Amino acid sequence: MRAFYALFVARNKEFLRDRGTLAWNFLFPFLAVFALAVIFSGDGREVYKVAVVGAPPGATAEAAPAAAASRVRAFLHTRYIQFVPMAALATAQEKVRHHQLDMVLDFSNGTRYWINPSNPKGYFLERVLWGAGGADGFRRGELAGREIRYVDWLLPGILGMNLMFSCLWGVGYVVVRYRKGLVLRRLKAAPVTAFQFILAQIASRLILVLFVTAVLFFGMDLVLDFFRLGSLLDLFAVFALGAVCHIALGILIASRTQSQELAGGLLNLATWPMMFLSGVWFSLEDNADWLLFVARLFPLTHMIDAARAVILDGAALPALWPQLAVLGGMTAVFLALGSALFRWE
Numbered sequence: 646m647r648a649f650y651a652l653f654v655a656r657n658k659e660f661l662r663d664r665g666t667l668a669w670n671f672l673f674p675f676l677a678v679f680a681l682a683v684i685f686s687g688d689g690r691e692v693y694k695v696a697v698v699g700a701p702p703g704a705t706a707e708a709a710p711a712a713a714a715s716r717v718r719a720f721l722h723t724r725y726i727q728f729v730p731m732a733a734l735a736t737a738q739e740k741v742r743h744h745q746l747d748m749v750l751d752f753s754n755g756t757r758y759w760i761n762p763s764n765p766k767g768y769f770l771e772r773v774l775w776g777a778g779g780a781d782g783f784r785r786g787e788l789a790g791r792e793i794r795y796v797d798w799l800l801p802g803i804l805g806m807n808l809m810f811s812c813l814w815g816v817g818y819v820v821v822r823y824r825k826g827l828v829l830r831r832l833k834a835a836p837v838t839a840f841q842f843i844l845a846q847i848a849s850r851l852i853l854v855l856f857v858t859a860v861l862f863f864g865m866d867l868v869l870d871f872f873r874l875g876s877l878l879d880l881f882a883v884f885a886l887g888a889v890c891h892i893a894l895g896i897l898i899a900s901r902t903q904s905q906e907l908a909g910g911l912l913n914l915a916t917w918p919m920m921f922l923s924g925v926w927f928s929l930e931d932n933a934d935w936l937l938f939v940a941r942l943f944p945l946t947h948m949i950d951a952a953r954a955v956i957l958d959g960a961a962l963p964a965l966w967p968q969l970a971v972l973g974g975m976t977a978v979f980l981a982l983g984s985a986l987f988r989w990e
Contacts, residue, residue, distance in 0.1 A: 648837050652845035660815070660853060674807045674861050678796065678869070693726045693766050694746045696737035699753030717756075720774050741767070743793040743872075743957075748774075759786040793957060797872040800865070801952035802925035804858055808884060809891050809919060809945050811854045813912050816846050817895030821908040824899075824990060833989035843984060847892050854888050855881065874959030880952060882962060883969070887948030890972045893979035894944065900986040919945040947971045 701717055721728060729746065731737045734753065740746040741759055747766040749759040758774065760767030774783075823829045832842060859881070865871070898915065902908045922929070922936070923945040929937060940946045951968040954960035962969070 648835075649841050649845050652837070652842060653849050656845060656849040657853065660849070671857065671861065674803050675865065678799065678803050678865055693748075693770055694729060695726055695748045695750060695770060696729050696731045696740065696746050697721075698731055698734045698737055698749065698751045701750075701752050723773060726770070726773075738788055742788045745793055749788075755784070757784040757786060759788050761788050763789065793872050796869060798953070798957065799926070800862075800871055801956055802923075802949050804861060804884070805887065805923075805945055805949045805952060806920055806925045807861070808854050808858055808888055808948075810916060811857065812850055812888055812891035813895040813898070813916055815853075815895070816850050816892050817899040817902075817912050818905070818908055820846070820896065820899035821902050821905055824903055825905060827990070829989040839984065839987050839989070843896055843980075843987065846896065847889060850892050851885065851888050855885060858884055871956075873956050875955035876961065879960075879962050879965075880955045883948060883951045883955060883965065886969060886972050886976070887944065887951075890944045890948070890976040890979065893976050893983060897979045897983035897986070900983045901988055919943045922946070924949050941971075944972055944975050 701721060734749070734751055737746060737749045737751075738759060741749050741761050741764075744761060744764050747760070747764060748770045751757045751759070758771075760771055762768075771785075820829075823832075829842075894915065895912075898911050899908060902911065918939075922940045923943050924940070925945075929940055947968040951960075951965045951972075954965060954968075
């Protein structure tokens with residue numbers, strides 16, 4: 646344990662003394678979030694979104710009176726309104742509460758619509774429905790809830806992306822630098838095992854990235870007042886497992902690499918696809934199946950999905966077992982391969 650502790654302390658001091666890297670770990674996420682918060686502070690969407698649950702009148706054998714069905718169809722063909730078919734009424738209502746949708750039309754149990762009175766789009770949609778005559782026979786419902794802004798949705802992606810870069814470059818590139826600088830050769834001659842060295846790298850980087858993530862989260866929350874439903878402990882448990890997984894991937898990449906240039910290329914090859922295909926900046930739900938399959942191969946995708954479920958949906962850890970199981974499995978595979986392939990020089 647003394648050897649492990651000495652390596653652990655040395656790595657922490659080395660990171661903290663690198664002022665440029667330390668400053669960038671704090672500065673970049675702040676700049677990205679605040680820039681996007683300013684850019685998307687206005688409402689840039691040009692289309693209203695209405696959830697449709699059940700079959701509209703006239704779409705089934707038990708059709709409503711012709712006049713009522715015609716009025717509803719007129720509303721359903723209104724331009725600039727995106728109608729989103731949904732199977733679960735509760736899911737649609739929850740999205741209206743948080744301004745992710747503007748109205749719910751329910752044809753599954755009679756005819757009813759819901760709006761959020763604090764959402765101006767819901768107000769205008771209701772007026773359009775009345776103007777089309779489609780509100781006749783509808784029962785009106787209200788759903789109150791706080792708006793989920795784009796910056797609220799973006800937060801887990803920014804924190805996850807920063808964690809990914811810090812873990813991969815802070816471990817993978819450093820290990821290669823150690824190898825090229827003959828530091829690993831000296832450690833090989835010391836009473837230190839490969840397991841102790843890898844474990845010290847994991848522990849050091851894990852503590853540092855979780856500390857940075859906590860400072861970023863609470864610091865930005867003081868200014869932007871982020872929306873959050875789930876537990877902070879669950880959120881940081883997700884980030885902790887995701888960090889270990891990315892650290893293990895960094896060790897695997899650096900296990901035999903000797904050139905810093907090659908290490909940089911491999912790390913870029915790993916990080917850039919994840920940055921754009923893991924749902925950091927935008928949702929991938931409506932993309933092609935093959936793209937979704939590729940996105941699920943990245944650990945960052947599962948970490949961000951789990952973090953968003955905690956923050957936006959209030960999910961607890963038992964409900965996140967698919968994402969956590971994938972992250973745990975990837976971690977085990979990366980660590981096993983990295984330990985087996987690792988060499989000191």
